[in-house]
Amino acid sequence: MAKAATAPAGAFFANWRQNIIYIGFAVIFVVFALTLNDKGFLNPNNLLNIVRQTAMIAVMAVAMTFVLSAGEIDLSVGAVAGLATVTVAMAIAVAGPFGGILAGLATGLAVGVFNGWLTTRIGIPSFLTTLAMMGIAKGVAMWISDTAAVPILSPSYSWVFGGGSIGKVPVLMFWMAVIAGVGHVALRRSGFGRRVLATGGGETAARYSGIDTAAIKFRVLVLSSCAASLAGMLYAGRLQSGRFQLGEGDELSVIAAAVLGGTSLFGGKGTVVGTIVGALMIGLINNGLILMGLEFSQQLIARGGIIILAVALSQKKR
Amino acid sequence: MTAPAPVAVRMTGISKSFGGIRALDNVDFEVLAGEVHALLGGNGAGKSTILKVLNGVHVPEEGNIVVGGQPLAAHTPEAARAAGIAMNFQEMSLIPTLTVAQNIFLTREARDARGMIDDADSIRRAQAIFDMLQVQVDPVALVGDLGAGQKQLTEIAKAISQKARVLILDEPSTALSVSDVERLFVFLRQLKAEGVAIIYVSHRMDEIARIADRATILRDGKHVITAPLADLPIDVMIEHIVGKKSKGLADVARGDATRGEVLLELSAVTGPHKPEEVSFALHRGEVLGLAGLLGSGRSALARVIAGIEPAIAGEIRIKGQKVAIRRPADAIAKGIALVPEARATQGIIPAHSVADNMVMAVVGRISPRGFVDRARVRAITDDMIQRLSVKTASRDHAVSTLSGGNQQKVVIGKWLATEPEILILDEPTAGIDIGSKAEIIRLVRDLARSGKGVIVISSELSELLTACDRILVMADGRAHQMLDRAELDDPSETNPEHALQAAERRLQVEIQKALSIKEAEHG
Numbered sequence: 001m002a003k004a005a006t007a008p009a010g011a012f013f014a015n016w017r018q019n020i021i022y023i024g025f026a027v028i029f030v031v032f033a034l035t036l037n038d039k040g041f042l043n044p045n046n047l048l049n050i051v052r053q054t055a056m057i058a059v060m061a062v063a064m065t066f067v068l069s070a071g072e073i074d075l076s077v078g079a080v081a082g083l084a085t086v087t088v089a090m091a092i093a094v095a096g097p098f099g100g101i102l103a104g105l106a107t108g109l110a111v112g113v114f115n116g117w118l119t120t121r122i123g124i125p126s127f128l129t130t131l132a133m134m135g136i137a138k139g140v141a142m143w144i145s146d147t148a149a150v151p152i153l154s155p156s157y158s159w160v161f162g163g164g165s166i167g168k169v170p171v172l173m174f175w176m177a178v179i180a181g182v183g184h185v186a187l188r189r190s191g192f193g194r195r196v197l198a199t200g201g202g203e204t205a206a207r208y209s210g211i212d213t214a215a216i217k218f219r220v221l222v223l224s225s226c227a228a229s230l231a232g233m234l235y236a237g238r239l240q241s242g243r244f245q246l247g248e249g250d251e252l253s254v255i256a257a258a259v260l261g262g263t264s265l266f267g268g269k270g271t272v273v274g275t276i277v278g279a280l281m282i283g284l285i286n287n288g289l290i291l292m293g294l295e296f297s298q299q300l301i302a303r304g305g306i307i308i309l310a311v312a313l314s315q316k317k318r
Numbered sequence: 319m320t321a322p323a324p325v326a327v328r329m330t331g332i333s334k335s336f337g338g339i340r341a342l343d344n345v346d347f348e349v350l351a352g353e354v355h356a357l358l359g360g361n362g363a364g365k366s367t368i369l370k371v372l373n374g375v376h377v378p379e380e381g382n383i384v385v386g387g388q389p390l391a392a393h394t395p396e397a398a399r400a401a402g403i404a405m406n407f408q409e410m411s412l413i414p415t416l417t418v419a420q421n422i423f424l425t426r427e428a429r430d431a432r433g434m435i436d437d438a439d440s441i442r443r444a445q446a447i448f449d450m451l452q453v454q455v456d457p458v459a460l461v462g463d464l465g466a467g468q469k470q471l472t473e474i475a476k477a478i479s480q481k482a483r484v485l486i487l488d489e490p491s492t493a494l495s496v497s498d499v500e501r502l503f504v505f506l507r508q509l510k511a512e513g514v515a516i517i518y519v520s521h522r523m524d525e526i527a528r529i530a531d532r533a534t535i536l537r538d539g540k541h542v543i544t545a546p547l548a549d550l551p552i553d554v555m556i557e558h559i560v561g562k563k564s565k566g567l568a569d570v571a572r573g574d575a576t577r578g579e580v581l582l583e584l585s586a587v588t589g590p591h592k593p594e595e596v597s598f599a600l601h602r603g604e605v606l607g608l609a610g611l612l613g614s615g616r617s618a619l620a621r622v623i624a625g626i627e628p629a630i631a632g633e634i635r636i637k638g639q640k641v642a643i644r645r646p647a648d649a650i651a652k653g654i655a656l657v658p659e660a661r662a663t664q665g666i667i668p669a670h671s672v673a674d675n676m677v678m679a680v681v682g683r684i685s686p687r688g689f690v691d692r693a694r695v696r697a698i699t700d701d702m703i704q705r706l707s708v709k710t711a712s713r714d715h716a717v718s719t720l721s722g723g724n725q726q727k728v729v730i731g732k733w734l735a736t737e738p739e740i741l742i743l744d745e746p747t748a749g750i751d752i753g754s755k756a757e758i759i760r761l762v763r764d765l766a767r768s769g770k771g772v773i774v775i776s777s778e779l780s781e782l783l784t785a786c787d788r789i790l791v792m793a794d795g796r797a798h799q800m801l802d803r804a805e806l807d808d809p810s811e812t813n814p815e816h817a818l819q820a821a822e823r824r825l826q827v828e829i830q831k832a833l834s835i836k837e838a839e840h841g
Contacts, residue, residue, distance in 0.1 A: 189434035191427065194416075198424055201415035208375070208411040209424045210395050268415030 020314045021261050021274050025281045028306075032288040039291045046287065048170055052238070054283035055162075055172035056081065056231040057250060058276055061257040062183035063227030065275045066220045068258055069187070071200035071267025072119065072126040074221060077228040077254055079137035080111050081247030084232025086141045089150035089242025097157040101233065108229025111137060112222030119221060120214040126221065134251070141244035150242040161237025175234060176276070179227070184272040196220060200267025257282055260310055282307075323350040324387075326484050326515030327372065327403075332381035334367055341367040342378070343539045349484070354506060354516045356530035356547070360559050360778070364539040365519055369486055372517075373405045374398035386483055404482035406473040406490055414462030419444040421461050422476045447475045452501050466493035474502065478509070485509065486517045491525060492613040503529050521611045523552050523830050537561045556826045560780075560819055577787075578602030579637065581771040582623070582654075582740050587632030592618035592795035595632065600740065600771040605762055607786030608775045609829055615795035616775045617659060620742045623773075624656035625649035636740075650679070655738035657729050659745045659775075661722075665729035668718035672710050673699040675717050675728050680735050702731035706761060723747075723754025730761065741765060742773040747781060759785045779822045779829075789825065793832035801828060 016023060032041050040046050060077045067074045084107045091103030111133060118129040152158060164171040187193035198206040199213045206213050228247075235246040259265060260281060261274025285306055289299040327349040334342040342364045349355045359365050370376040372383065377393040384390070385401040412421050419440040420427075428439035444457035448471070455468050455475070464472065470493045477485060487506075491499045506516055506529060520526055526533065527547065534544040535558045542558050543550075550558075582600040587593065592615035600606050608616040621627040623634070625643040634641055636652050643649050649656070658664035666675050676699045677684060684694040699713045706727040710720055717728055726746060733741065743762065747755040762785050766772050776782050782789055783806065791799045806821040 185434065191425075191429075191435060194420065194424070194427065194435055198413050198416060201413035205407075205411045205413045206424075208395065208407055209413075210399060211425060264415075268413065 017314050018262060020310060021277050021281065024310050024313075025277050025284070028281065028284055028288070032284065032291075036288060036291045041288065041291055044168065046291075048168065048173070050280070050283045050287045051173050051176070052170050053286070054279050055170075055176040056234050056247070057253050057257055057282065058176045058279040059179050059231045059234065060224075060227050060250065060254045061261075061275045061279050062179050062272055063220075063224040064254050064258045065183065065261070065263050065270045065272050066187065066193075066196050067126075067224045068255075068263045068265060069200045069267060069270035070196045070217055070220045071203065072217055072220060073255070073265075074115070074126065074130045074224040074228075075251050076111065076115065076130040076133035076137055077224060077231070078247040078250035078252075079134045079141070080108060080225050080228035081232035081235060081250060082244045083107055083111075083137040083141040084229035085236040085242035085246045086145045086150060086244055087242070088233050088236045089152050090144065092152050092154050092157060093150065097154045100152075100154070100157060104229050104233040104236075105226065107232075108226035109222065111229075112225030115225060116218035116221040120218045126217070130221075138244060138248075145242065145244060147244065152236060152240045152242065158237045158240050162234040163237050163240065172234060172238070175230075179230075180272060180276045187270065187272050192216075192219070197268055197270070200264075200269075202268070253279075253282055256307055260307065260314075262314065281310075323352050325349070325384075326351040326386060327517075328384045329368070329372065330381055332368060332371055332378045332383075334371060334376060334378045341539050342371070344380070345536065345539070345541045347372075347534055347541070348544070349515045349517055350532075351483070351515050352510055352513045353531040354510055354518050354529050356526045356533040357517055357519045357536070358526065358533055358555060358559055359536035359542075362538070362778075363536040363559075365536055366488065367539075368536070369405065369488060369517070369519070372398065372484075373403055373486065399480070402483035403486065404477045404480040404484070405486035406470075406477040406488060411476065412461045412469060412472060415460065417458050417460055418455055418464070418468075418472050418475075419457035421472060422447070422457075422479050424476075426480070443479070444475065447479055451475070451505055453498055467495065467498065470494055471498065478505075482514065484515045484517070486519075488519045489521070489612070490518075491520060491522065492611075499525065522833055523555060524834055526555075527552065535559055552830065553823070553827070556823050560822050560826065576603050576767075578769065580635075581637060583635040583638075584623075585633045585635075587619075587622060587629050587634060589615075589618050589622040590627050590630055593622065593792070593797070594795045596792075596797045597632075598790055598797065598800060600773060602739075602769055602771055603766055604787045605766045605772045605774055605785050607782040607789040608773065608792060609779065609782055609789050609825060610792035610832070611829065612777070613794075614792040616792055617744055618795070619792070620656055620744050620773070620775060623649065623740075623742060624654060626656070650736060650738075653737070653739040655679075655733035655736055655741050657726075657733055657741070657743045657746060659748070661726060661729060661748070665732075666717045666725055668725075669716055671714045672703070672708070672717055672720070672728055673713040676702050676713075676731050676735060679732050698735050702728075702734065705734075706731050707757075721754065723750045723757065726750060726754075726758060727761070730758075734765075738770070740771045740773070742775075744775045745777065746774065747776065747778065755781065756784075779825050780818055783818060783821050783825060791825075791828050791832050793829070793835070798832035798835060799828060801825070 064074060064077065084104045087107045088100045088104040092100035115129050115133055118124050119126045160171065162172050195211050195216050198211055199216045203213050232247060236242050257279035258275045261271060261278035263270035263275060285303055289302055294302065325348060329347040332342050332345045345368060347368060357365050367376060371378045374393050374395040374397055382389060385403065388401065390401055391397045419437065422444050423440045427435045430436045441457045448455050453471050455471050461469060461472060470490065474490055490502065510516060518530060530547050532544065532546050533550055535542040537559065579602050580599045581602050585597045586595040588595055596619055608619065610616050618627065622629045625646045625648050628644045634643060641652055643652065662668060673695050677695050681690065684691050703710065703713060708727045708731065709724050717725055720728065747758050750758065759781060762772055762774060774782065774785050783803065787803050789801045789803060790797050791801060806824045807817060808820050811817040811820060
């Protein structure tokens with residue numbers, strides 16, 4: 001029995017470069033637990049706070065795992081989340097919570113279809129399409145809101161989308177778990193997930209195998225924008241307002257979370273579980289550095305250094 | 319009563335052009351159920367094109383296709399597959415980041431009760447196919463980690479897993495060992511007995527002779543003959559494949575080489591994969607050809623000499639001096655230049671100007687104080703344009719605006735700018751029209767005459783015969799025989815076209831002989 005149990009563990013450490021994210025997460029957690037215990041790191045409230053701060057990044061990063069696995073990229077997620085906070089808040093003001101939800105989803109769908117159309121039909125690389133969309137989404141959000149915060153006066157909406165908690169467990173954690181679970185099964189076990197990985201792993205070969213690679217790319221970009229709008233709805237619910245600044249710069253954390261988790265920037269390789277741990281690790285680092293009392297400037301430097309170290313360790317030896 | 323075997327595939331009047339070049343011209347092709355039908359022809363004969371038409375990758379301009387009595391619904395891979403056609407794509411259909419089993423059943427994965435992909439089932443079925451073929455391939459290995467032979471077996475397994483009515487195997491044996499090929503044949507005979515139509519493409523006539531029932535030969539995009547194999551002994555097959563030579567090449571005068579000192583000498587040189595223990599000497603003023611099929615180690619030998627895949631054993635001497643070539647820079651410093659096979663990716667930067675491409679390999683030499691000396695760029699470029707008669711609107715035009723033949727001249731010019739003594743050209747005329755081919759070959763002759771040693775690799779034998787003074791026949795990574803070009807000539811033949819044709823047949827026979835030596839060794 002003991003032998004059977006050690007064999008997978010042995011393989012886990014033999015492939016330590018592949019699993020560096022899990023090892024790194026554990027190491028950082030233990031280091032913070034030992035050094036920051038007196039500052040309340042292990043306090044359940046603090047740990048749940050990390051989850052609260054990570055949930056939006058995690059939701060977007062799950063979709064980004066699909067986008068990167070298909071060999072594409074989406075730089076517009078942060079700005080689309082910001083735009084969605086504004087459209088949701090404005091729609092709730094006139095049409096109530098359900099109108100708000102519909103407006104949020106419609107925002108993501110519209111941007112995603114536009115991104116996908118430009119990338120797969122017009123042939124503009126997704127890097128450029130979504131770089132341009134980043135500016136457009138932010139501009140629209142500033143324009144329609146007059147750059148002012150739009151308050152949300154619906155407690156039920158705020159409870160469901162990010163503000164509430166069941167007992168001690170924040171609702172955001174359920175959102176994160178559900179998206180992660182669905183994403184994991186879809187990437188690992190569904191025909192769609194397999195086609196995404198095939199498209200990113202070798203587009204010509206995938207096409208020869210009868211896969212409509214343009215349709216796959218279109219769908220992952222729509223998926224990504226919809227996930228971004230969901231993240232925006234969560235931001236809006238948690239902060240009870242819509243503002244164009246919400247989600248600003250998130251695209252970098254989202255991509256970093258996926259890459260830290262072992263998803264390849266060049267396509268064909270990705271895991272949702274790794275992405276979630278990557279997102280949590282970024283949240284963990286942010287939290288620990290704040291508790292250490294570092295200034296914001298020092299936090300930025302330390303965070304960048306840790307991410308570079310983790311990705312460097314995960315590289316295959318040449 | 320036994321009815322005649324039903325027709326599995328009937329293609330009639332198929333025509334297809336690529337950019338003005340007619341790849342297929344009104345070709346008929348018919349395959350019966352329960353036969354192995356060999357498809358033969360030289361490079362550019364149209365074999366791959368007609369198979370891709372049948373498989374739905376290319377859309378023909380004319381002609382129609384009937385599969386199992388039904389006209390093909392559409393010219394797409396999906397329609398072809400629905401009609402029961404499966405094909406191996408010479409590694410083109412494998413995704414390196416997926417496992418062997420995932421690749422074999424891609425888009426046809428087994429689903430469990432909840433509609434989710436059941437990988438365990440794919441692994442089981444992949445293992446069953448490999449067991450049936452009695453070969454060792456790990457179904458859970460990543461395809462990107464496999465060697466060429468294992469990839470080829472995966473491709474074959476993918477094709478046969480589709481339980482097709484028509485199975486197309488395009489050069490399935492290039493990377494397989496002799497025993498693997500034998501087991502593949504046993505399996506193909508089983509499929510045949512079940513009534514599957516098998517189309518088999520190979521350059522190896524010994525294989526064709528063992529497995530095929532009938533053969534169709536194409537040449538220059540036209541149908542030449544379809545006949546039972548009993549009516550096609552190897553020399554007749556070769557005659558049909560070679561056919562009449564168009565003028566162009568036969569007109570190139572070879573002239574006499576004045577062989578000088580030994581420039582490059584290899585003794586028992588072995589590369590990381592291929593070649594194995596190759597020895598030969600290249601003299602100043604001569605053109606040496608490397609002949610052999612794909613996978614024979616010709617290009618690998620070139621890469622060893624150029625330092626791209628450094629030798630792991632043996633000795634390389636340049637002008638009598640033993641040298642160590644560990645990196646491409648070492649080879650360039652020793653006066654060796656390799657004009658690589660894939661012109662568009664390894665030879666030129668298409669969007670850059672003729673001048674920028676020409677000086678790419680000598681930028682360091684013409685930038686004395688860190689700034690590129692533009693006068694020297696102009697001088698070098700104009701000199702090369704004139705010397706190689708490159709047809710370009712100006713030296714500042716992008717190389718992509720030039721014809722294939724002139725692009726190749728730019729690549730040659732780029733390497734001549736390094737002033738090499740030893741020039742290696744890998745498939746220098748691939749994808750070039752016949753007129754430019756003759757011009758490139760004349761250029762090769764001129765370079766040798768000017769005192770360089772030149773090595774030419776080509777799959778087109780008539781080209782090798784026109785360009786070279788001596789030809790080294792390779793098979794399976796080994797050098798088998800050094801042929802003097804003059805030995806292949808029949809002195810009584812005065813018509814240059816017939817003479818070239820006769821020489822090509824002799825060289826074909828030697829290449830096939832080299833293959834059978836390998837068989838005997840392993841057998």
